[in-house]
Amino acid sequence: MAEVEIKQENLVHARPKLLRDNLMHYCPGCSHGTIHNLIAEVVEEMGLDGDCIGISPVGCGVFAYNYIEIDWVEAAHGRACAVATGIKRVHPEKMVFTYQGDGDLSAIGTCETIHAAARGENIAVIYINNAIYGMTGGQMAPTTLLGMKTATTPYGRDPRLNGYPYKISDMLCHLDGVCYVTRQSVHKPANVRKCKAAIRKAFENAMAGKGFSLVEVVSTCNSGWKLSPVAANKWMEENMLPFYQLGDLKDVKE
Template identity: 80%
Template sequence: MAEVEIKQENLVYAKPRLILDNVMHYCPGCSHGTVHKLVAEVIDELGLAERTVGVSPVGCAVFAYNYIDIDWVEAAHGRALAVATALKRLRPDQMVFTYQGDGDLSAIGTAESIHAAARGENVVAIYINNAIYGMTGGQMAPTTLVGMKTATTPYGRDPRLNGYPYKIAEMMAHLEGATYITRQSVHKPANVRKCKAAIKKAFQRAMEGKGFSLVEVVSTCNSGWKLSPVASNEWLEQHMLPFYPLGDIKEVK
């Protein structure tokens, strides 16, 4: 009998120590749960559980504080990075990060996001981009693709009426204060591992005082997209990734 090779990355581990025993409110197949798990694992592995403050947004992740056992501050809609700036400046010894959706970070919160990056604040923004407003009924977001149907673009996003989607990660990459900008996904196991590595790198850079980091996670919203979880992963790969290509966009050594 051939010997079976056991790879470290294929081992199944117990629930991350920092994940609380609460039933998640997210829809089945949602990417949020996976990203929450990665954030909890990174904080635990870096030994930062007692020194981390998360800032939760308005949006699907409004209850993020129910799932990861660290200190949290709830921000008004779009103001997470302004709150994170204050927290980090008051307590520079703390690991401060925001967890925001595309509506929170790149719509109502565009000004706060851009200026935090421009100032080079030593915080991390974890940015969930599913190209739609998931919590409020599936309306068009700044990231909604051209031709994509939503509750407010039932015939598809028309640039003549709705404008074009934009990539805030590439916009931030031009700012000197933004030193690590990356775009990842969690729709496949290999991508989950890459996403975790990116989150860990961003957290480490923040604690080393190396400036602002953005970890964008191209995600699914099967409820808003009106697709099954499996079909959502396929749609993401076929339509989202060509417009939002994965990989590091900027890293200042």
């Protein structure tokens, strides 16, 4: 493809230097790409790319390590916060963050997440909540809304059969080791900007030794939800956001 020349005054947004130039495996319409972009920007702007270690999860985000030009460790399913603890404890001066989905963090990894938070580990957690297991083909997650159809709740999530969805971010706010919990989204430009500021704050907290920070990003899974990207965004606004309300849940100033 021929290089298109863009005049500097017309440049609105450029690929972050740390975002690698390879084809992403994510489905069209997926928000992982946008969130990767934000992390790459924050790491670059904070000048941390030589001192940053990311921990990727099991789930669609497992290949996060293919896209951001930093050192990565791929964790077993749900164990990212324990892996991050191990790294941060032997490298307290480094930036250590995890990137996890709702199945990874709030189902199989609940124990590791809560205890890393309770200990006040100086790490940042980026938590992608799309209320479904994406990589394994759209099964119910702990975050799946009541009535929502998935591969393992084909008639809709019924609380008598499947229990209720829960908000791990709200639960984490009660822990003394936690300094910052926020719920964001990236479905509109204004939300993208807010989400970036939140990620930046979480990274700054980790570097300043303020404790455990978590940025939940309410996201879509248009493949799993069986909706077009546009319809998935609309469905998220109408169904997810009333339950998973956006905004800061905890922000300890000092």
